Amino acid sequence: MSRDVLTPGRALAxxxxxLCAALFFTFTYVLNRVAADQATHWAWIASLRYLFTLPLMLVLMPFQGGMKPVLRAIAxxxxxxxxxxxxxxxxxxxMLxxxxASGPSWLVAGTFQFTVIAGILCAPFLYSDARRRIPRAGLAVAALIFAGxxxxxxxHASGALDAAGWIALVCxxxxxxxxxxxxxxxxxHLEGTGEALNATQRVFGMTLASQPLWILLAVYAGAMHGLPTASQLLLGAAVALFAGVIAMVLFFQATGMVRNHPLALGAAEAMQGSEVVFAMLLGVLLLGEDWPRGxxxxxxxxxxxxxxxFAWVVARPAAGSERATRVLRTDKGA
Known part of the structure; x- marks a missing residue:
C-alpha cells in the first residue's frame, strides 16, 4: 500500500x-441505438467502432507508454x-x-452492467490459486444485479419476453x-511472461490484435448490406472517440489517482452505476425514448x-491483499 496521503480534494476529483468517464461510456449505448434506428447493420456498428479506435489510439500512445513494448509483446x-x-x-x-436495436438505451445499458460482477464469476475458470474463490458477498451482489x-x-416487455427479447438478453x-x-x-498471460504494460497499452494491443476480425466483418457487412452512409460513419467515429478513447483515459486517470486507497477507489468505480441514469437522460432527451416505469x-x-x-465490497479493508482486491475490481480499470 502506498504511503501517499489522500486528501478530500483528490478523492472528490x-x-x-x-463520473465524467461514465457519461462518455454511455455514448456507446445511445449512439449505437441511433445507428440501429438508421437501419445500420450490427456488423457495421461493431466493426466501425474498432476500425476508428485504432488510428485514434495511435495518436494517444506516445503519451501512454508508447507502442514498441506492445508490438514486442504481441510478436x-x-x-x-x-x-x-x-x-x-x-x-x-x-453481441452488444x-x-x-432490442430496446431503449437504458435497457441495453442497464443489462450490460452485469459485466461489473461477471469478472469475479469467471474466476474459478481462470485461476488455479486463491483467486479462484468467489466471495459470498460477490455472489449476493451478482444475484442483486441479475434480479435488477x-x-x-x-x-419493458410488459411481463413477457418474446423470442427476440430472449435473444437480446442472452446476447x-x-x-x-x-x-x-x-x-x-x-x-x-502478462502475469506469466512478466511483461509490464499499462492499461492503455493493453487496450491498444487488444484493439490492434482484433483488427483482422473487424476487417472481415466490414467486408461481410459491405458485401451483404452495402456501404455505410456518412451519418453512420460519423456515429462509428463518435463512439470510438467518446467511449474508446476519452472515457477510457478519464477512467484510468480517476482510478490511478486513488489506486492505493480502497475506499476512494470503490467510490470512483461505483460511478459506473450512473451509466444507467445517463442512458435514461440521454435517451429521453436526444432520442425521445420513454422513461422506464414500474x-x-x-x-x-x-x-x-x-x-x-459491489464497490463497497471491494473497498472494505477486509477485502484482503492488493492482489485480491485487484481480482474483485471492475475490468474497466484492470
Missing amino acids: AVGIA AHPWPWLRSSLIGFGLFYC SFAA VLLMQFG LLVAAFAFPLGNRMLLL MALGGAALVVLGIVA
Whole structure:
C-alpha cells in the first residue's frame, strides 16, 4: 500500500472524473441505438467502432507508454493476444452491437452492467490459486444485479419476453461475460511472461490484435448490406472517440489517482452505476425514448444499488491483499 496521503480534494476529483468517464461510456449505448434506428447493420456498428479506435489510439500512445513494448509483446506471443482480443473485444462488442436495436438505451445499458460482477464469476475458470474463490458477498451482489436486469427486461416487455427479447438478453449477458473474460485472460498471460504494460497499452494491443476480425466483418457487412452512409460513419467515429478513447483515459486517470486507497477507489468505480441514469437522460432527451416505469424502473434502481454495493465490497479493508482486491475490481480499470 502506498504511503501517499489522500486528501478530500483528490478523492472528490477522482469521483468527479470517474463520473465524467461514465457519461462518455454511455455514448456507446445511445449512439449505437441511433445507428440501429438508421437501419445500420450490427456488423457495421461493431466493426466501425474498432476500425476508428485504432488510428485514434495511435495518436494517444506516445503519451501512454508508447507502442514498441506492445508490438514486442504481441510478436513474442501472438496467440494469447489474438485469443484474448477475440473474446474480450470481438465477442463482447459483436453481441452488444447485435442487441443495440432490442430496446431503449437504458435497457441495453442497464443489462450490460452485469459485466461489473461477471469478472469475479469467471474466476474459478481462470485461476488455479486463491483467486479462484468467489466471495459470498460477490455472489449476493451478482444475484442483486441479475434480479435488477430481469426486472428491467420483463418490465419493458410488459411481463413477457418474446423470442427476440430472449435473444437480446442472452446476447447482452454473453457480452457482459466476454469483456472481463478476455481482459483477465490477457492479464494472466502478462502475469506469466512478466511483461509490464499499462492499461492503455493493453487496450491498444487488444484493439490492434482484433483488427483482422473487424476487417472481415466490414467486408461481410459491405458485401451483404452495402456501404455505410456518412451519418453512420460519423456515429462509428463518435463512439470510438467518446467511449474508446476519452472515457477510457478519464477512467484510468480517476482510478490511478486513488489506486492505493480502497475506499476512494470503490467510490470512483461505483460511478459506473450512473451509466444507467445517463442512458435514461440521454435517451429521453436526444432520442425521445420513454422513461422506464414500474417494474423496469425498480430493476434499474436495483442494478445501480448492486454496483454501489459491489464497490463497497471491494473497498472494505477486509477485502484482503492488493492482489485480491485487484481480482474483485471492475475490468474497466484492470
